[in-house]
Amino acid sequence: MSAEPLYIQIKQYIEQKIDQGHWPVGQRISTEMELTEQFSVSRMTVNKAIRDLVGDGKLERRPRLGTFVKKQSEKAESPLLDTRNIAKEVASRGKTYSCDVIKHLATKADQNIATKLGVMLGSSVYYSEILHKENDLPIQLECRWVNAKFAPDYYKQDFSKVTPNEYLTLNCPMTAVEHTVEAIICNDEIGQRLEMTTKEPCLLLHRRTWSDDRLISTALLYHPGSRYQLSSKVTL
Template identity: 45%
Template sequence: MENTPKFAQIKQHIIDNIRAGVWHENQQVPSENELANQFKVSRMTARRALTELTDSGILTRSQGLGTFVASFKSQSSLLEIKSIAEEVRQRNSHYSCTVLSLESIAALAPIAIALGVEIDSQVYRSVLLHNENDTPLQVEERFVNPALAADYLQQNFSELTPHEYLSNVAPLTEARHTVEAIMPSEEVCQWLNLFNEEPCLQVIRRTWSSSGIVSFARLVSPGSKYRLGGHLTFKRPI
């Protein structure tokens, strides 16, 4: 252990605390200064440990808020992001959208952390119901950083999707996904016309542009009507 570089010791310390349940999902971890003091190293060494754990998906960092334990659910950055309207039309089906909510709200802590903004600052929220051939296909709840999409609330989302609009005003450079099966809430069941309890597919997605975090979205679809797929291409070994 004595021969192990200090930044690696800090990384192992953080990983051990997460595995032991000392720090839970979305819980804030010690700052660079606190780790530097604890391990008697420079802030640069502590920063390297936090940065490497963030790059590997173990931690997530929000500017001005701190560093947090990332979601334990498996993530994929290999899913192609398409507009749901495009997906429906590619099946030669009719796409339509029902706007359930479009508003400005004060960001609670989880939303502020996800968007990298101050707690209680104003963010935009939309709830949309995407339909295929007039049948509900997906509920989309999205929180948007106003600094990167100032006119979000003025858009007509029956004519273009939030994804299409945001891709124009803040072109995406990065996205992270969490995918899981859930049992929908009573409200979501009403929106999706689910009369019997049915597992749904939930995708949690954060998107970035070159200027910062653009949006944080929750997409819920009936398991019987929606699936995820993709195509991976692997490089041949040299």
């Protein structure tokens, strides 16, 4: 028996059916009730697997009709209402992930970062700047500041092997996240790193994350508008 959690096993089953062509694009997959009975699990477990695949862009729900296999977007895509390991997101699309660690250092909080992290001016913080790529093409420039008090080993990590999201999720389990998105024309340095054309719009995601009542990190995530999109789905 697989050691993977049940919802992961169900996700893998659905993905296999899609990859093998049993459920082509536009095909309605088995209902939650049918999958519940097939795997002898709770409906909540099945729902979790399907929600994850909807978030990954592989499935889409159609009210009163069911859940269908979705045509894969040409753009890289991340869920706006969730925070995920970008390396796994890229792999889930069948692409190759890589990154360039541009900066990784210990520093002191200036007025702007002190306000964003809720710390005293001059407090110890860690800063990392990483360019994430999909098939060698830049899709995100991540600039992140971390409260050194709550994540003291952040500075010791090798971010060519583990992403900041992966490390923080494991060591400072996320309980709350704040997102703000805006479209900007980025400066020349950021545009060159992201290999963007002149005056190409850039999607900038401002993110702050908490673990219990501790504000752990604040980040600026830059994305080339022509190659990236943020999505969300709210069930009412």
